Amino acid sequence: MRDRAIVDKLIEAINRKFEANAHKGTWTNMSDGETLGLMVKEIDELVDAVHKHDFNNAIEEAADTALFAAFYADPQRVLHE
DSSP: OHHHHHHHHHHHHHHHHHHHTGGGOOSTTSOHHHHHHHHHHHHHHHHHHHHTTOHHHHHHHHHHHHHHHHHHTOTTOTTTO
């Protein structure tokens, strides 16, 4: 059940981040390159947090990474409509 606990924490962080950043607008106007570039930046921050054993921050960075991965996974912006 430990795996489930980390997934639950990730889902909570994703929801929190999505709501907190809603004021920034939508990703639908971003190019795939912009979305991918931001995802790579978040991956770098995730790796840094893990290397520093900052696991509270690591889950936050994993949430950021997951959000940009979801945005990138919808290149035609079909899911937004």
